[in-house]
Amino acid sequence: MVLTVYGFALTAGTRRVTLVCKELNIPYGFVVVNLAAGEHKTPAYLEKQPFGQVPAIDDDGFKLYESRAIGRYLSAKAGSPLLPNFDPKKLAEFEVAASIEYSNFDPYASKIAFERFVKPLRGLVTDEAVVAQTLASLTAKLEVYEVILGKQKYLAGDEITLADLFHLPYGSILVQVGADVFSTPNLKRWWNDISSRPSWQAVKDSA
Protein backbone atom coordinates (compact mmCIF):
# COMPACT_ATOMS: atom_id res chain seq x y z
CA MET A 1 0.00 0.00 0.00
CA VAL A 2 1.38 3.35 -1.04
CA LEU A 3 2.01 6.44 1.06
CA THR A 4 -0.47 9.28 0.50
CA VAL A 5 0.69 12.86 0.93
CA TYR A 6 -2.05 15.49 1.34
CA GLY A 7 -0.70 18.92 0.57
CA PHE A 8 -0.36 22.00 -1.55
CA ALA A 9 2.80 21.96 -3.60
CA LEU A 10 3.72 25.63 -3.23
CA THR A 11 3.88 25.43 0.55
CA ALA A 12 7.13 24.84 2.46
CA GLY A 13 5.84 22.01 4.61
CA THR A 14 4.50 20.05 1.66
CA ARG A 15 7.74 20.41 -0.26
CA ARG A 16 9.73 19.41 2.80
CA VAL A 17 7.90 16.04 2.74
CA THR A 18 7.93 15.38 -1.02
CA LEU A 19 11.66 16.24 -1.02
CA VAL A 20 12.34 13.61 1.65
CA CYS A 21 10.25 11.06 -0.29
CA LYS A 22 12.35 11.71 -3.41
CA GLU A 23 15.61 11.45 -1.42
CA LEU A 24 14.54 8.10 -0.03
CA ASN A 25 12.91 6.84 -3.24
CA ILE A 26 9.60 6.43 -1.47
CA PRO A 27 6.70 6.33 -3.95
CA TYR A 28 3.72 8.43 -2.94
CA GLY A 29 0.28 9.40 -4.10
CA PHE A 30 -0.20 13.18 -3.94
CA VAL A 31 -3.63 14.52 -3.09
CA VAL A 32 -4.06 18.26 -3.53
CA VAL A 33 -5.65 20.13 -0.64
CA ASN A 34 -7.22 23.19 -2.23
CA LEU A 35 -6.23 25.98 0.16
CA ALA A 36 -7.81 28.73 -1.94
CA ALA A 37 -11.14 26.91 -1.69
CA GLY A 38 -10.72 26.52 2.08
CA GLU A 39 -10.45 22.74 1.86
CA HIS A 40 -7.97 22.69 4.76
CA LYS A 41 -10.70 23.92 7.10
CA THR A 42 -13.30 21.29 6.14
CA PRO A 43 -14.27 18.64 8.72
CA ALA A 44 -12.91 15.94 6.38
CA TYR A 45 -9.47 17.52 6.29
CA LEU A 46 -9.45 18.45 9.99
CA GLU A 47 -9.72 14.72 10.70
CA LYS A 48 -6.26 14.38 9.10
CA GLN A 49 -4.73 17.57 10.50
CA PRO A 50 -6.64 19.20 13.36
CA PHE A 51 -4.83 22.54 13.00
CA GLY A 52 -6.06 22.78 9.40
CA GLN A 53 -2.54 22.99 7.98
CA VAL A 54 -0.76 21.14 5.18
CA PRO A 55 0.80 18.62 4.80
CA ALA A 56 -0.54 15.42 6.32
CA ILE A 57 0.22 11.82 5.42
CA ASP A 58 -1.52 8.47 5.52
CA ASP A 59 0.95 5.61 5.51
CA ASP A 60 -1.18 2.51 5.13
CA GLY A 61 -3.63 3.82 7.73
CA PHE A 62 -1.01 5.44 10.00
CA LYS A 63 -1.73 9.16 10.01
CA LEU A 64 0.82 11.88 10.78
CA TYR A 65 1.27 15.60 10.28
CA GLU A 66 3.97 18.28 10.88
CA SER A 67 6.49 18.00 8.03
CA ARG A 68 9.58 17.58 10.22
CA ALA A 69 7.92 14.77 12.21
CA ILE A 70 6.92 13.10 8.93
CA GLY A 71 10.48 13.48 7.62
CA ARG A 72 11.91 11.79 10.72
CA TYR A 73 9.36 8.94 10.52
CA LEU A 74 10.04 8.23 6.84
CA SER A 75 13.82 8.34 7.32
CA ALA A 76 13.71 6.05 10.33
CA LYS A 77 11.45 3.63 8.46
CA ALA A 78 13.88 3.58 5.53
CA GLY A 79 16.86 3.13 7.85
CA SER A 80 18.39 6.18 6.20
CA PRO A 81 21.43 8.04 7.60
CA LEU A 82 19.51 11.26 6.93
CA LEU A 83 18.32 10.51 10.48
CA PRO A 84 21.48 9.11 12.12
CA ASN A 85 19.72 7.15 14.88
CA PHE A 86 22.31 4.33 14.88
CA ASP A 87 24.57 6.38 17.17
CA PRO A 88 23.32 8.37 20.19
CA LYS A 89 25.87 11.17 19.81
CA LYS A 90 25.34 11.55 16.05
CA LEU A 91 21.59 11.58 16.69
CA ALA A 92 22.03 14.26 19.37
CA GLU A 93 24.12 16.38 17.01
CA PHE A 94 21.42 15.94 14.36
CA GLU A 95 18.79 17.12 16.83
CA VAL A 96 20.90 20.21 17.61
CA ALA A 97 21.00 21.01 13.89
CA ALA A 98 17.27 20.34 13.45
CA SER A 99 16.56 22.63 16.42
CA ILE A 100 18.81 25.33 14.94
CA GLU A 101 16.68 25.25 11.76
CA TYR A 102 13.42 25.92 13.54
CA SER A 103 14.81 28.31 16.21
CA ASN A 104 17.22 30.39 14.16
CA PHE A 105 16.16 30.06 10.51
CA ASP A 106 12.48 29.22 10.09
CA PRO A 107 10.90 32.10 12.10
CA TYR A 108 12.70 34.71 9.98
CA ALA A 109 12.72 32.92 6.63
CA SER A 110 9.01 32.09 6.84
CA LYS A 111 8.15 35.71 7.66
CA ILE A 112 10.11 37.03 4.67
CA ALA A 113 8.48 34.37 2.45
CA PHE A 114 5.06 35.45 3.70
CA GLU A 115 5.72 39.15 2.99
CA ARG A 116 7.47 38.84 -0.36
CA PHE A 117 5.92 35.67 -1.82
CA VAL A 118 2.57 34.82 -0.24
CA LYS A 119 1.10 38.30 0.21
CA PRO A 120 1.48 39.33 -3.45
CA LEU A 121 -0.23 36.07 -4.49
CA ARG A 122 -3.21 37.15 -2.38
CA GLY A 123 -3.19 40.71 -3.68
CA LEU A 124 -1.82 42.10 -0.41
CA VAL A 125 0.98 44.64 -0.04
CA THR A 126 4.46 43.58 1.16
CA ASP A 127 5.59 45.37 4.33
CA GLU A 128 9.18 46.17 3.36
CA ALA A 129 10.00 47.46 6.85
CA VAL A 130 9.18 44.02 8.26
CA VAL A 131 11.24 42.40 5.50
CA ALA A 132 14.26 44.60 6.24
CA GLN A 133 14.10 43.99 9.99
CA THR A 134 13.60 40.25 9.58
CA LEU A 135 16.37 40.00 7.01
CA ALA A 136 18.76 41.74 9.41
CA SER A 137 17.95 39.19 12.12
CA LEU A 138 18.32 36.28 9.71
CA THR A 139 21.62 37.59 8.39
CA ALA A 140 22.98 37.71 11.94
CA LYS A 141 21.97 34.09 12.51
CA LEU A 142 23.50 33.01 9.19
CA GLU A 143 26.82 34.55 10.26
CA VAL A 144 26.87 31.81 12.88
CA TYR A 145 25.98 29.18 10.26
CA GLU A 146 29.06 30.45 8.38
CA VAL A 147 31.20 29.67 11.43
CA ILE A 148 29.66 26.22 11.92
CA LEU A 149 30.00 25.34 8.22
CA GLY A 150 33.63 26.36 8.32
CA LYS A 151 34.31 23.49 10.74
CA GLN A 152 32.15 20.81 9.17
CA LYS A 153 30.56 20.08 5.82
CA TYR A 154 26.91 20.07 6.92
CA LEU A 155 24.94 21.38 9.88
CA ALA A 156 25.03 18.17 11.94
CA GLY A 157 28.57 17.12 11.01
CA ASP A 158 30.27 15.87 7.89
CA GLU A 159 27.28 13.94 6.54
CA ILE A 160 24.11 15.45 5.14
CA THR A 161 21.00 15.01 7.27
CA LEU A 162 17.35 16.04 7.31
CA ALA A 163 18.43 19.19 9.17
CA ASP A 164 20.13 20.49 6.02
CA LEU A 165 17.24 19.45 3.76
CA PHE A 166 14.64 21.15 6.01
CA HIS A 167 16.12 24.51 4.92
CA LEU A 168 15.44 24.00 1.23
CA PRO A 169 11.85 25.22 0.84
CA TYR A 170 12.16 28.60 2.59
CA GLY A 171 15.80 28.99 1.61
CA SER A 172 14.82 28.69 -2.04
CA ILE A 173 12.03 31.24 -1.68
CA LEU A 174 14.52 33.67 -0.13
CA VAL A 175 16.79 33.30 -3.14
CA GLN A 176 13.78 33.56 -5.49
CA VAL A 177 12.61 36.86 -3.95
CA GLY A 178 16.07 38.38 -4.20
CA ALA A 179 17.39 37.94 -0.65
CA ASP A 180 20.98 36.81 -1.34
CA VAL A 181 21.44 35.27 2.09
CA PHE A 182 23.80 32.40 1.19
CA SER A 183 26.59 34.54 -0.20
CA THR A 184 29.51 34.07 2.19
CA PRO A 185 31.94 31.24 1.28
CA ASN A 186 30.81 28.39 3.53
CA LEU A 187 27.11 29.18 3.23
CA LYS A 188 27.46 29.38 -0.55
CA ARG A 189 29.22 26.01 -0.68
CA TRP A 190 26.59 24.40 1.55
CA TRP A 191 23.63 25.98 -0.23
CA ASN A 192 24.88 25.02 -3.70
CA ASP A 193 25.43 21.47 -2.46
CA ILE A 194 21.98 20.92 -0.98
CA SER A 195 19.99 22.87 -3.56
CA SER A 196 21.51 21.04 -6.50
CA ARG A 197 20.44 17.61 -5.25
CA PRO A 198 18.18 15.79 -7.72
CA SER A 199 15.54 15.26 -5.03
CA TRP A 200 15.11 19.02 -4.61
CA GLN A 201 15.19 19.64 -8.34
CA ALA A 202 12.38 17.08 -8.68
CA VAL A 203 9.98 18.82 -6.27
CA LYS A 204 10.92 22.48 -6.15
CA ASP A 205 8.39 23.53 -8.75
CA SER A 206 5.79 20.80 -8.36
CA ALA A 207 4.69 17.89 -6.21
Place this chain on the structure above:
Amino acid sequence: MVLTIYGFAPTAGTRRITLICKELNIPYEFVVVDLAAGEHKTPAYLEKQPFGQVPAIDDGGFKLYESRAIGRYLAAKAGSPLLPNSDPKKLAEFEVAASIEYSNFDPFASKIAYEKVFKPVQGLATDEAVVAECLAALTAKLEIYEVILGKQKYLAGDKITLADFFHLPYGSILVQVGFDVFSTPNLKRWWNDISSRPSWQAVKDSA
Protein backbone atom coordinates in the same frame (compact mmCIF):
# COMPACT_ATOMS: atom_id res chain seq x y z
CA MET B 1 31.75 12.74 35.65
CA VAL B 2 28.75 14.91 36.33
CA LEU B 3 26.75 16.71 33.65
CA THR B 4 27.42 20.45 33.51
CA ILE B 5 24.65 22.83 32.50
CA TYR B 6 25.51 26.38 31.48
CA GLY B 7 22.46 28.58 31.73
CA PHE B 8 20.46 31.33 33.30
CA ALA B 9 17.68 30.03 35.51
CA PRO B 10 14.85 32.43 34.63
CA THR B 11 15.07 31.55 30.92
CA ALA B 12 12.75 29.03 29.29
CA GLY B 13 15.45 26.99 27.58
CA THR B 14 17.45 26.57 30.77
CA ARG B 15 14.41 25.51 32.78
CA ARG B 16 13.37 23.10 30.05
CA ILE B 17 16.51 21.07 30.68
CA THR B 18 16.86 21.37 34.46
CA LEU B 19 13.25 20.12 34.54
CA ILE B 20 14.18 17.07 32.47
CA CYS B 21 17.23 16.39 34.63
CA LYS B 22 15.01 16.40 37.72
CA GLU B 23 12.44 14.20 35.99
CA LEU B 24 15.13 11.67 35.07
CA ASN B 25 17.07 12.00 38.35
CA ILE B 26 20.20 13.11 36.50
CA PRO B 27 22.58 14.97 38.81
CA TYR B 28 24.06 18.13 37.34
CA GLU B 29 26.33 21.00 38.11
CA PHE B 30 24.83 24.37 37.23
CA VAL B 31 27.10 27.14 35.97
CA VAL B 32 25.45 30.55 35.71
CA VAL B 33 25.92 32.43 32.45
CA ASP B 34 25.53 36.09 33.40
CA LEU B 35 23.34 37.45 30.61
CA ALA B 36 23.10 40.93 32.13
CA ALA B 37 26.90 41.15 32.00
CA GLY B 38 26.92 39.92 28.39
CA GLU B 39 28.71 36.71 29.28
CA HIS B 40 26.78 34.83 26.58
CA LYS B 41 28.54 36.88 23.91
CA THR B 42 32.08 36.26 25.16
CA PRO B 43 34.42 34.11 23.04
CA ALA B 44 34.64 31.57 25.88
CA TYR B 45 30.89 31.07 25.88
CA LEU B 46 30.55 31.17 22.09
CA GLU B 47 32.78 28.09 22.03
CA LYS B 48 29.97 26.27 23.85
CA GLN B 49 27.04 27.85 22.00
CA PRO B 50 27.93 29.70 18.79
CA PHE B 51 24.61 31.59 18.67
CA GLY B 52 25.34 33.07 22.10
CA GLN B 53 22.19 31.63 23.66
CA VAL B 54 21.53 29.64 26.82
CA PRO B 55 21.54 26.79 27.71
CA ALA B 56 24.45 24.58 26.69
CA ILE B 57 25.67 21.34 28.26
CA ASP B 58 28.93 19.44 28.65
CA ASP B 59 28.35 15.75 29.29
CA GLY B 60 31.77 14.26 30.00
CA GLY B 61 33.25 16.30 27.15
CA PHE B 62 30.28 15.88 24.78
CA LYS B 63 28.91 19.34 24.09
CA LEU B 64 25.37 20.14 23.01
CA TYR B 65 22.98 23.07 22.88
CA GLU B 66 19.32 23.78 21.96
CA SER B 67 17.18 22.71 24.93
CA ARG B 68 14.88 20.34 22.99
CA ALA B 69 17.89 18.54 21.45
CA ILE B 70 19.45 18.25 24.91
CA GLY B 71 16.17 16.91 26.33
CA ARG B 72 15.98 14.20 23.65
CA TYR B 73 19.64 13.22 24.23
CA LEU B 74 19.24 12.92 28.01
CA ALA B 75 15.97 10.98 27.74
CA ALA B 76 17.46 8.58 25.17
CA LYS B 77 20.56 8.10 27.30
CA ALA B 78 18.40 7.27 30.31
CA GLY B 79 16.24 4.90 28.26
CA SER B 80 13.25 6.90 29.42
CA PRO B 81 9.77 6.58 27.88
CA LEU B 82 9.66 10.39 27.87
CA LEU B 83 11.24 9.78 24.44
CA PRO B 84 9.38 6.67 23.23
CA ASN B 85 12.04 5.45 20.78
CA SER B 86 11.34 1.74 21.29
CA ASP B 87 8.43 1.86 18.83
CA PRO B 88 8.61 3.69 15.48
CA LYS B 89 4.94 4.72 15.48
CA LYS B 90 5.00 5.96 19.09
CA LEU B 91 8.20 7.85 18.28
CA ALA B 92 6.55 9.39 15.21
CA GLU B 93 3.53 10.46 17.28
CA PHE B 94 5.92 11.98 19.82
CA GLU B 95 7.65 13.93 17.05
CA VAL B 96 4.28 15.24 15.85
CA ALA B 97 3.56 16.49 19.39
CA ALA B 98 7.07 17.98 19.74
CA SER B 99 6.62 19.74 16.40
CA ILE B 100 3.21 21.07 17.50
CA GLU B 101 4.90 22.67 20.51
CA TYR B 102 7.42 24.64 18.49
CA SER B 103 5.11 25.43 15.53
CA ASN B 104 1.87 26.25 17.30
CA PHE B 105 2.74 27.17 20.90
CA ASP B 106 6.29 28.47 21.26
CA PRO B 107 6.21 31.30 18.67
CA PHE B 108 3.25 32.98 20.38
CA ALA B 109 3.99 32.07 24.00
CA SER B 110 7.63 33.16 23.76
CA LYS B 111 6.68 36.49 22.25
CA ILE B 112 4.17 37.17 25.04
CA ALA B 113 6.79 36.22 27.63
CA TYR B 114 9.31 38.55 25.98
CA GLU B 115 6.88 41.50 25.99
CA LYS B 116 5.43 40.95 29.46
CA VAL B 117 8.47 39.69 31.43
CA PHE B 118 11.83 40.04 29.71
CA LYS B 119 11.36 43.54 28.32
CA PRO B 120 10.30 45.12 31.66
CA VAL B 121 13.26 43.45 33.37
CA GLN B 122 15.48 45.32 30.91
CA GLY B 123 13.59 48.57 31.40
CA LEU B 124 11.86 48.37 28.01
CA ALA B 125 8.16 49.07 27.40
CA THR B 126 5.70 46.26 26.69
CA ASP B 127 3.98 46.44 23.30
CA GLU B 128 0.44 45.54 24.33
CA ALA B 129 -0.73 45.33 20.70
CA VAL B 130 1.77 42.54 20.03
CA VAL B 131 0.65 40.79 23.22
CA ALA B 132 -3.01 40.96 22.20
CA GLU B 133 -2.26 39.67 18.70
CA CYS B 134 -0.17 36.76 20.01
CA LEU B 135 -2.73 35.90 22.67
CA ALA B 136 -5.50 35.72 20.06
CA ALA B 137 -3.38 33.49 17.82
CA LEU B 138 -2.36 31.28 20.74
CA THR B 139 -5.94 30.94 21.98
CA ALA B 140 -6.99 29.69 18.53
CA LYS B 141 -4.21 27.09 18.57
CA LEU B 142 -5.11 25.98 22.08
CA GLU B 143 -8.66 25.30 20.93
CA ILE B 144 -7.10 22.52 18.86
CA TYR B 145 -5.12 21.29 21.86
CA GLU B 146 -8.51 21.04 23.63
CA VAL B 147 -9.74 18.73 20.84
CA ILE B 148 -6.59 16.58 20.89
CA LEU B 149 -6.59 16.34 24.69
CA GLY B 150 -10.22 15.25 24.62
CA LYS B 151 -9.17 12.09 22.76
CA GLN B 152 -5.99 11.26 24.66
CA LYS B 153 -4.42 12.09 27.99
CA TYR B 154 -1.27 13.80 26.73
CA LEU B 155 -0.14 15.42 23.49
CA ALA B 156 1.57 12.35 22.01
CA GLY B 157 -0.90 9.77 23.30
CA ASP B 158 -1.85 8.37 26.68
CA LYS B 159 1.64 8.59 28.17
CA ILE B 160 3.46 11.77 29.12
CA THR B 161 6.44 12.66 26.94
CA LEU B 162 8.99 15.44 26.52
CA ALA B 163 6.49 17.16 24.22
CA ASP B 164 4.23 17.91 27.21
CA PHE B 165 7.18 19.01 29.36
CA PHE B 166 8.52 21.40 26.73
CA HIS B 167 5.42 23.57 27.34
CA LEU B 168 6.07 24.14 31.04
CA PRO B 169 8.47 27.12 31.04
CA TYR B 170 6.51 29.45 28.75
CA GLY B 171 3.16 28.03 29.83
CA SER B 172 3.98 28.95 33.43
CA ILE B 173 4.99 32.46 32.47
CA LEU B 174 1.64 32.93 30.69
CA VAL B 175 -0.20 31.90 33.84
CA GLN B 176 2.10 34.05 35.99
CA VAL B 177 1.36 37.20 33.97
CA GLY B 178 -2.37 36.56 34.27
CA PHE B 179 -3.31 34.88 30.99
CA ASP B 180 -5.67 32.06 31.87
CA VAL B 181 -4.99 30.14 28.65
CA PHE B 182 -5.45 26.64 30.07
CA SER B 183 -9.01 27.20 31.22
CA THR B 184 -11.13 24.86 29.09
CA PRO B 185 -11.75 21.38 30.59
CA ASN B 186 -9.14 19.24 28.82
CA LEU B 187 -6.43 21.91 28.79
CA LYS B 188 -7.05 22.53 32.48
CA ARG B 189 -6.79 18.84 33.29
CA TRP B 190 -3.56 18.50 31.25
CA TRP B 191 -1.98 21.68 32.57
CA ASN B 192 -2.70 20.83 36.23
CA ASP B 193 -1.23 17.37 35.65
CA ILE B 194 2.06 18.49 34.12
CA SER B 195 2.58 21.62 36.19
CA SER B 196 2.11 19.84 39.50
CA ARG B 197 4.87 17.32 38.87
CA PRO B 198 7.64 17.45 41.50
CA SER B 199 10.29 17.90 38.78
CA TRP B 200 8.69 21.18 37.67
CA GLN B 201 8.10 22.33 41.23
CA ALA B 202 11.82 21.74 41.89
CA VAL B 203 13.06 24.04 39.13
CA LYS B 204 10.33 26.56 38.42
CA ASP B 205 11.77 29.22 40.71
CA SER B 206 15.44 28.30 40.63
CA ALA B 207 18.01 26.10 38.88
